[in-house]
Amino acid sequence: MQASVRNVLTAALLGVLTVGVLSAALCTARAQSAVAVSIDNFTFNPEHVTVKAGSTVTWTNRDDIPHTVVATGHAFRSKALDTDDSYSFTFTTPGTYEYFCSLHPHMVGTVVVESAGGGDAH
Amino acid sequence: MALNNDSGDGISRRRVLECMSWTGTGVLWSIAGGVPRSLGIIDEAVAQERPGLTFLQISDSHVGFDKPANPNALGTLEEAIGRINALPVKPAFMIHTGDISHLSTPSQFDDADRIISQTRLDVHYVPGEHDFLDEQQKLYRERYGRGSKGAGWYSFDANGVHFIGLVNVIDLKAGGLGNLGAAQLEWLEDDVKGRSASTPIVVFAHMPLWSLYPEWGWGTEDGARALAYLKRFGSVTVLNGHIHQIMQKVEGNVTFHTARSTAFPQPAPGTAPSPGPMKVADGKLRTMLGTTSINFKRGESRLAIIDTALQN
Known part of the structure; x- marks a missing residue:
């Protein structure tokens, strides 16, 4: 499963190589241990992030309407975030975490957590 | 002469x-x-x-909202209630189609009750997603959920019309729309089972029961199943809120209608990057807020729906 995630990621990475800015952003997200996701215009931005195990992702709501951050698999669940409120979660276990806003469920995002050991996913 | x-x-x-x-x-x-x-x-x-039954719908009061689209949502609710109190003919009762509060806090619910109770009308509520933000939705249930089933659904009769209040803002699934769920659908099927097809039906719920604009989540995942239980009835009126603007559709015997908010307008489907609160010129705000009056006259299959803005 981890291998297939990596394959998908590799393919995704190849797909965006032509867009230098995007791939640079992805690399930045990979290297950091604290990653920020902003909620603007009813979207999670960036919608997909990849982090090392042990990293903390912080979501901040920039909309005039409250939103939530809820993992489909129940790994995490924020309270309702009013404008400028934040929610953080530290990912210790590698895997793919899909999440959504439980108030506006068409808002979806993904956090991919890779093993902390030098990019090896095992 | x-x-x-x-x-x-x-x-x-x-x-x-x-x-x-x-x-x-x-x-x-x-x-x-x-x-x-x-x-x-x-x-x-x-x-x-115009004898028969006249009732009012108010929606999306968002008490506590104070952002640029309307820094005083409590004030515009108060204006709407003032207009209802000034009506020459007193309506039989009122329905509120959800988002009473903006953030489900006790003080926001208190403020809403203080203003809305000035009508001295019975008010039948259904929750919006903004009323369910506290753990286990305790505040809404304590205040408005008495006598209801599940997350707050119920039915009642008035002047020969059968009213059904549904909850479609809970247990929403990732990537999906509003949701009624199996338990509520089962209850609905049972609720209408023994009734004559000539009974006029009014269904009210927060989110639109039909697929209005799924790209913005404006619809109800299993709304079609609810409507299937109602299709044998000669007159079905579906009243919703959530989208803060008037939309109407007639499909066979079913009339769908969404009401304005008393708090802030939202953009027409697809005309903005998101469905968030829409800031308009100060002088224009009250033309985009308002309430709805619904009149049922025995012998007429379609109910008369009249939307009134706070200002023309």
Whole structure:
């Protein structure tokens, strides 16, 4: 499963190589241990992030309407975030975490957590 | 003079003028979308001409909202309630189609109750997603959930019309729309089972029960299943809120209608990057907020729905 995630990621990475800015952003997200996701215009931005195990992702709501951050698999669940409120979660276990806003469920995002050991996913 | 002759051709001049006034008032209702403003004999005459049941819908009061799209949502709710209190004909009751509060706090619910109770009308509520933000939705249930089933659904009868209040803002699935869920659908099927197909049905829920604009989540995942239980009825009226603007659709015997908010407008589907609160010029705000009056007349299958803005 981890291998297939990596394959998908590799393919995704190849797909965006032509867009230098995007791939640079992805690399930045990979290297950091604290990653920020902003909620603007009813979207999670960036919608997909990849982090090392042990990293903390912080979501901040920039909309005039409250939103939530809820993992489909129940790994995490924020309270309702009013404008400028934040929610953080530290990912210790590698895997793919899909999440959504439980108030506006068409808002979806993904956090991919890779093993902390030098990019090896095992 | 012939014009002053009150007899002879079967209808007096005064009678003709009265009829013209009534017709004029009626036309004003449907075209300008406002209730008559002048008080007195015409309104009384109209009231007598429209017997049956009149009830009001208010929606999306978002008490506590204070962002640029409307820094004083409590104030505009108060204006809407003032207009309801000034109506020449007192409605039988009111329905509130959810998002009473903005953030489900006790003080926001208190403020909403303080203003809305000034109508001295019975109010039948259904929750919006903004009313369910606290753990286990305790505050809404304690205040408005008495006698309801599940997350707050229920039905009641008035003047031969069967009213059904549904909850479609809970247990929403990632990537999906509003949701009724199996338990509520089962209850609905049972609730309407023994009823005559000639019973007029009014269904009210927060999110649109039909797929209005799924790209913004404006619809209900299993709404079609609810409507399937209602399709044998000769008159079905579905009243929703959530999208803060008027949308209407008629499909066979079913009329769908969404009401304005009393708090802030939202953009028309697809006309903005997101469905968030829409900031308009200060002078325009009250033309985009308002309430809805619904009149049911026995023998007419379609209910008359009249939307009134806070300001024309």
